[in-house]
Amino acid sequence: QVQLVESGGGLVQTGGSLRLSCAASGRTFSSYAMGWYRQPPGQERELVAGVIQTGLTPYADSVKGRFTIARQDGSNVATLNMNDLKAEDSGVYFCVGWRSYVVNWRDRNEVDYWGQGTQVTVDW
Numbered sequence: 001q002v003q004l005v006e007s008g009g010g011l012v013q014t015g016g017s018l019r020l021s022c023a024a025s026g027r028t029f030s031s032y033a034m035g036w037y038r039q040p041p042g043q044e045r046e047l048v049a050g051v052i053q054t055g056l057t058p059y060a061d062s063v064k065g066r067f068t069i070a071r072q073d074g075s076n077v078a079t080l081n082m083n084d085l086k087a088e089d090s091g092v093y094f095c096v097g098w099r100s101y102v103v104n105w106r107d108r109n110e111v112d113y114w115g116q117g118t119q120v121t122v123d124w
Contacts, residue, residue, distance in 0.1 A: 002026040002113050004095040009118030016122070017083045022095030022115060024076040033098040034071060034078040037108060038120070040091035047106045048093065051078060058105045062088070087124045092117040 008020040022034065035050030049059045049069035057069055063082075071078040078095065095115035104110050 002097065004097060004113055004115035006093065006095045006115045006118040009093060009120045011121045011123060012085055014086060014122055014124045016085050017081070018085065018120060020080040020082070020093055020095075020118065020120075022078045022080075024078075024095075024097060024113075027099075029076050029097055030074045032100060033103045033105075035096050035098075035105065036069065036078075036080050037094045037096050037111070037114075038089075038091040039094070039117075040088070043091075045094065045108050047108075049080060050103065050105045052101070052103065082120075085120075085122045087122050090120060090122045093120050 003025045005023050012018050031053050033050055033052040036048040037045045038048050039045040047060055049067055051057050051069045051071045066084045068081045094117045096111045097113035099112045
């Protein structure tokens with residue numbers, strides 16, 4: 001059974017930083033894709049960032065230049081460094097995984113695994 005466990009959410013002021021981590025267990029994701037989705041209050045879940053072994057790292061336009069996703073080669077741990085946080089970054093952040101080498105990153109219906117979510121609140 002695959003489990004994705006997030007950590008690192010919390011409350012931060014505008015302009016601050018947070019680091020999220022996700023540890024996958026039960027299956028080796030070293031060759032597959034991992035990433036982060038988020039769900040702002042009253043909105044649908046959206047891709048924040050993704051990473052795959054080939055080095056491809058798609059980002060939502062709203063976070064480019066501020067967020068960085070990383071995963072050590074062969075590791076089942078993905079991190080998301082979030083800088084210059086804004087109020088609109090608030091929401092529940094979900095670690096996600098795909099059982100595939102070819103990923104339609106922005107289609108949440110094609111995500112194979114979801115973590116339980118961690119709350120990020122940016123207080124302005």
